[in-house]
Amino acid sequence: MFMHVFTYRLKCLVRNRQTVFWTLFFSLLLATMFCLAFGHLTSEREKFEPIKAAAVDNQAYREDVRFRQVLEHLSQPGDNQILDLVIVGKQEAEKLLEEGAVFGIIAVGGQGGSNPGAVRTQGGQAEAEAETETDVDTDADTDTDTGTGTDTGADTGTDTGTDTITLTVKERGLKQSILKAILDEYVQASRTVASILATNPGAARQLAAELQQRKGYTEQVSFSDAVPDTMLGFFYALIAMACLYSSFWGLRNTVDVQADLSSKGARRSVAPTHKLKVVVADAAAALVVSFAEVLALIAYMGLALKVRFGSQLGYVVLTCLTGCIAGVSLGHFIGTYVRGSEGFKTGIMIGANMAMSFLAGLMWVDIKHIVHLKAPVLAYINPATLIADAFYSLYVFDTHRRFFLNIGLLCLISAVLCTASFLRLRRERYASI
Amino acid sequence: MQGLVKRYGKLVALDHFSLQVHEGEIVGLLGPNGSGKTTALNCILALLKYDKGTVEVFGKPMRPDAYDLKRNIGIVMQNVAVFDELREEENVDYFCGLYVEDARERRRLVDEAIDFVGLGGFRKYYPKKLSGGLLRRLNIACGIAHKPKLLILDEPTVAVDPQSRNSILEGIKELNRQGATVLYTSHYMEEVEQLCTRVVIMDQGKPLATGTAAELKAMIGRGETITVETYMLAPDDLERIRRLPNVTQAYYKDNQLRVHYDGGLHNLLHLLDYLKQREIPFNRVFSEQPTLNDVFLEITGRHLRD
Numbered sequence: 162m163f164m165h166v167f168t169y170r171l172k173c174l175v176r177n178r179q180t181v182f183w184t185l186f187f188s189l190l191l192a193t194m195f196c197l198a199f200g201h202l203t204s205e206r207e208k209f210e211p212i213k214a215a216a217v218d219n220q221a222y223r224e225d226v227r228f229r230q231v232l233e234h235l236s237q238p239g240d241n242q243i244l245d246l247v248i249v250g251k252q253e254a255e256k257l258l259e260e261g262a263v264f265g266i267i268a269v270g271g272q273g274g275s276n277p278g279a280v281r282t283q284g285g286q287a288e289a290e291a292e293t294e295t296d297v298d299t300d301a302d303t304d305t306d307t308g309t310g311t312d313t314g315a316d317t318g319t320d321t322g323t324d325t326i327t328l329t330v331k332e333r334g335l336k337q338s339i340l341k342a343i344l345d346e347y348v349q350a351s352r353t354v355a356s357i358l359a360t361n362p363g364a365a366r367q368l369a370a371e372l373q374q375r376k377g378y379t380e381q382v383s384f385s386d387a388v389p390d391t392m393l394g395f396f397y398a399l400i401a402m403a404c405l406y407s408s409f410w411g412l413r414n415t416v417d418v419q420a421d422l423s424s425k426g427a428r429r430s431v432a433p434t435h436k437l438k439v440v441v442a443d444a445a446a447a448l449v450v451s452f453a454e455v456l457a458l459i460a461y462m463g464l465a466l467k468v469r470f471g472s473q474l475g476y477v478v479l480t481c482l483t484g485c486i487a488g489v490s491l492g493h494f495i496g497t498y499v500r501g502s503e504g505f506k507t508g509i510m511i512g513a514n515m516a517m518s519f520l521a522g523l524m525w526v527d528i529k530h531i532v533h534l535k536a537p538v539l540a541y542i543n544p545a546t547l548i549a550d551a552f553y554s555l556y557v558f559d560t561h562r563r564f565f566l567n568i569g570l571l572c573l574i575s576a577v578l579c580t581a582s583f584l585r586l587r588r589e590r591y592a593s594i
Numbered sequence: 595m596q597g598l599v600k601r602y603g604k605l606v607a608l609d610h611f612s613l614q615v616h617e618g619e620i621v622g623l624l625g626p627n628g629s630g631k632t633t634a635l636n637c638i639l640a641l642l643k644y645d646k647g648t649v650e651v652f653g654k655p656m657r658p659d660a661y662d663l664k665r666n667i668g669i670v671m672q673n674v675a676v677f678d679e680l681r682e683e684e685n686v687d688y689f690c691g692l693y694v695e696d697a698r699e700r701r702r703l704v705d706e707a708i709d710f711v712g713l714g715g716f717r718k719y720y721p722k723k724l725s726g727g728l729l730r731r732l733n734i735a736c737g738i739a740h741k742p743k744l745l746i747l748d749e750p751t752v753a754v755d756p757q758s759r760n761s762i763l764e765g766i767k768e769l770n771r772q773g774a775t776v777l778y779t780s781h782y783m784e785e786v787e788q789l790c791t792r793v794v795i796m797d798q799g800k801p802l803a804t805g806t807a808a809e810l811k812a813m814i815g816r817g818e819t820i821t822v823e824t825y826m827l828a829p830d831d832l833e834r835i836r837r838l839p840n841v842t843q844a845y846y847k848d849n850q851l852r853v854h855y856d857g858g859l860h861n862l863l864h865l866l867d868y869l870k871q872r873e874i875p876f877n878r879v880f881s882e883q884p885t886l887n888d889v890f891l892e893i894t895g896r897h898l899r900d
Contacts, residue, residue, distance in 0.1 A: 165691040169680065176679035417677075420641045424675035428736070431639045431669050432692035433661035590643045590658055593602060594636050 162434060163442050170414075170446035180409050185454040188403040189461055195395050196466045211236075211245040212336045215254035215263045221270025222248075228269060228326065231347055243343070258329065264336045266329040267344070393556060394549070396468050398523035401548035403458050404484025405514045407451030411492020412510055414443040415582070416503050419496075421591040423503075436587055444489055444579075451485040471556045476564060480555070483571045484548040490578035491544065497585040514545075521545035547571050598647030600633055600799070607633040608644065609799040615744075615777055620770050622790030623779040624886060626896075630799040631779040632672060635748050638777075639669060651744065665693055668742030668774075672749045674733045676721050683708060683717040686735050693740035707739035711765060727758030734762060738769060745774045751785060763789050783886040795890055802893050811884045814892040816842075817855035818884070820862055822869070823877040825849050831872055838864055851876075 175181070216222060216232060223229070236246040247263065254266045328344055330337040357368055418439060420427035429439060459481060462468040470477050495510045520543050522529035529549070532540050540546045551567035558564070600608040607630050615621045623631045636642040638649055640658045649656040651663045676685045686704045694700045708714055711731040721729055734750060747766065751759045766789060770776050780786050786793055787807045795803045795810065803810055817840065827846045835851070836844045840858035844851070855861045862881055869876055890896070 162691070162695055165688075165695075169677075169684065169688045169691075172684070173677050173679040424671045424673040425677065427636075427641060427671060428669060428675040428689065429692065430641055430658075431664060431667065432689070433664040434692045435661075591641060592643055594632075594641060 163438055166434070166439055166442035167446050170443045171449060173417075174410055174413065174446055174450045177413070180413060181454075184403070184406045184409050184451065185457060188399065188406065188454075188458050191399055191402075192396065192458065192462050192466060192468075195392075195399065196468075199392050199395065211242045212265075212339055213245045213247075213263045214340055215257050215266045216246055216248045217251045217254050217266060217268035218248045219251065219268070219270065222268070225269050227351075228347065232267070235343065243339075255329075258331050261331075264330065264334070265340045266327075267340070268327040268329070270325060393468070394522050394526045394529070394553070396462060397549040397552040398518060398521045398526075398529075398545065400455065400458065400462075400481070400552060401484060401521050401545040402514065402518040402523055403455050404451075404481060404548050405488045405491065405517060405545055407447065407455075407485045407488025408492030408495065408510050408514060409507075410447035410451050411444070411489040411494075412496040412503075412506055413492075414440070414447055414489075415493055415496025415586065416506075418443060418586065419591075421594045427594065437583070440583060440586055444493065447489045447492075448485055451488060452482055455481045455485055469556070470552070473555050476555050476561070477552070479568065480548060480551045480564075483551075483568050483575070484544070487544040487548070487571050487575045487578075490575040490582070493582035493586075494578040497582045517543050517545035521549045541570055542574065544571060544574055547574075595634065595638060595650075596648045598634070598637055598644055598649065600630075600637060600642065600644040607799050608637065608647075610647070611796070611799060611801060613794060613801065615775060617775050618770070618773070619792055620766070620776040620778060620790045622786035622793045623777070623796060624781065624783060624786045624793055624890075625779075625796040626781055626890075629781075629797045631781075631796065632748055633799075634796075635746055635777070635779060638746065639667070665740075666743040668737045668740065668745045670734050670737035670745070670747040670750045672752060674721070674729050676729075676732055676736055678721050680720075681717065682713060682719050682721070682724070682732055685721070685732060686739050689736040690739035703739050703741065707735040710738070710768075711735045712761065727754050727761075730754050730758060730762065734765065738774075741774075743774060744777070745769060746777045748779050749781070750778075751780070751782065759785070783890075787886055793886065795886065795893065797890075797894055803889065807886060810886060810889045812857075814884065814889050815856060816884045816888060816892075817857040818861060819855070819882045820853045820865055821880040821882070822851040822853075822865070823849060823879070824851055824869070824874055827851055827874060831874060835865065835868065838868065 232244065232246055236242065236244045247257070249257065251268070254263070254268075257263045258266050326344055326348070328340055330340070354368060357364055416422045417425050418429060418436075420430040430436075456478070459470070459477065463470060491513070492510065495506055495513065499506045499509050501509075519525070520528060520532055520539065523545075529540075529546065532543075532546070540550075547567045547570050551564050551571070554561075554563040554567065595611065595613045598608045598611045599606070611630065611634055613621075613623075613634065623634065625631050633642065637644050637647075638651065638656065640649070640656050640660070651660075652666065654660065654663055656663060677688065680688060683704060686707055687700065690700050690704055690707070694703060708717065711734055713728060713731055713735060716724060716728060721732065724732060730750060734747075737747075738745060745766075751762055754762065763785060766776060766778065778786070778790060791806065793805065793807055793810060794801050803813060805813070832844060832846050832851070835841065835853060838853075838861075840855040840861055841853055842856045843854040846852075853861075853865060862879070866879070
């Protein structure tokens with residue numbers, strides 16, 4: 162009898178095209194749109210392209226061996242390549258900048274610096290077409306600042322004298338800022354070396370050795386090997402929403418089993434089949450359908466949209482299953498406790514789902530953190546937040562403590578909703594039909 | 595069903611309603627919309643709570659968990675109760691499967707039910723593809739497939755074309771011949787009269803009269819009414835017609851002679867003999883038997899379809 166009810170219920174649900182659209186294809190559509198809308202953010206951040214720049218091939222550049230070596234080092238092909246450098250004449254460099262083929266022109270000497278040792282910006286900064294120049298004084302003129310008059314070209318045997326390094330850019334941007342930062346770093350290091358050697362010429366060897374080993378005084382600690390990704394928050398919330406959309410199936414079940422809501426419910430109620438058996442068989446069918454749909458969504462995200470879910474597939478599946486149980490339970494609960502027509506109940510359910518998904522960060526990621534801070538209880542009773550957080554904790558943390566806390570809470574919520582629903586459904590005589 | 599009282603707030607839907615149905619009967623519950631027919635059926639089926647009274651089926655109290663009793667009851671709802679997502683034969687199989695576990699036995703019963711309602715050519719059709727009449731037949735097939743001993747039908751012919759209606763009524767008679775006891779509600783008096791061996795006329799939650807159609811008609815003391823189209827009738831002829839056997843009332847208006855009888859045989863023959871004898875020319879002649887509507891009108895002062 163159980164299998165008879167279950168099998169036919171499965172057929173009924175799978176053939177219900179309208180609900181299948183909302184519970185499966187709508188989620189797939191949203192996932193695709195998320196990917197199209199936000200996907201490039203992730204890819205831009207992850208793929209660093211060497212910055213195209215031009216160095217002016219003049220006498221000063223050729224004589225500044227140390228600077229040339231630095232630029233060549235930064236331009237060496239490989240994972241650590243920062244610059245994509247071309248060495249051309251001044252006019253050619255300007256032409257490349259104008260055409261947008263390079264982001265900046267690096268020139269040694271020529272421009273001089275009215276304020277040696279400092280970064281100077283010239284020209285109209287706010288206008289896109291205006292040219293911005295950044296002058297960086299390297300060494301000899303440091304005499305005026307430091308008063309030491311030390312020649313920093315001692316290591317290379319080349320004294321650049323009064324030469325100034327100039328960066329010319331066409332507009333402001335991330336890549337231009339990186340170019341400027343590189344040159345600033347070079348100037349700062351040169352001046353530091355010059356300053357130290359001026360006071361302690363004997364420290365040259367030790368200094369050279371220490372410069373080879375840059376030491377950071379802050380350390381980034383990761384909870385796992387995963388790379389944090391804000392985009393994932395959206396996808397997790399979407400899966401949470403898809404799980405909660407299982408409530409459509411739960412609601413459908415309650416309509417078809419209650420005599421006061423449908424004639425089918427009345428006919429089933431007068432049949433000699435125990436109500437619990439019918440309710441459980443229906444719920445099992447709803448769970449199978451919704452679980453399959455969410456797995457399809459995960460597969461689509463993982464295989465087609467290349468969303469990373471970490472390596473813990475078993476836990477991912479467990480999260481989906483628990484989420485679907487919570488969704489079906491929620492549908493049963495709303496179907497039995499909200500009074501009104503099926504349309505009214507559906508409206509309430511959609512509203513509840515959207516509200517929970519919003520609080521889980523589907524539309525605005527930060528709301529999840531705000532809820533955690535301002536109303537943590539809400540986060541612990543919102544199935545959407547729990548599902549999304551379970552995925553997130555799987556991805557971010559190596560331990561499963563927080564994951565199982567979420568799963569446990571989801572199970573608890575499902576149990577409460579199921580019990581409450583059945584207590585209401587088993588009321589086998591109705592006040593009115 | 596004994597002394598059943600069912601209230602919806604201040605509205606009394608069933609007012610000490612009692613009904614007894616004997617094995618092999620086709621009992622018709624006849625009453626206007628809102629008279630309490632469906633409420634009575636839902637109480638019998640233990641779907642509705644009621645305030646007072648008792649319901650027994652097959653001599654045992656009817657409760658929601660009386661599965662042994664439910665196994666022998668078939669129900670055909672007023673609204674079509676089938677799944678749109680299941681094909682015709684799947685629907686019948688599903689509902690039959692709630693009563694019969696054995697798959698082979700169920701297969702046989704489903705085939706029989708489909709053939710019985712004449713839907714053999716539509717087995718693979720989804721309900722939405724069926725016409726209103728065919729859909730009603732499917733609704734009946736779902737209710738009778740498990741061969742119930744007691745079949746309860748709640749206005750099964752609403753919005754059904756005459757051809758399908760006759761087919762449905764003939765089917766119900768056949769089920770009764772096969773041994774099913776039938777409880778049938780309708781506000782179509784012709785149906786009830788044609789189908790039922792006993793009729794219960796009810797209104798405002800109360801049974802007003804019970805008996806066979808003939809007994810109910812006899813109860814109001816009115817026989818047939820004969821109408822004759824004639825263009826000349828002298829007043830003394832009208833007076834003589836009033837003195838013919840069994841005539842209770844006669845009047846002539848708008849070239850029509852209407853004569854009411856209180857029973858008796860060969861009334862039409864006697865009237866036509868008189869007209870022939872008096873050489874009174876006439877055109878069309880109508881004879882109307884009293885209806886259950888007349889009974890209802892006599893008892894309540896209202897028509898059944900008010």
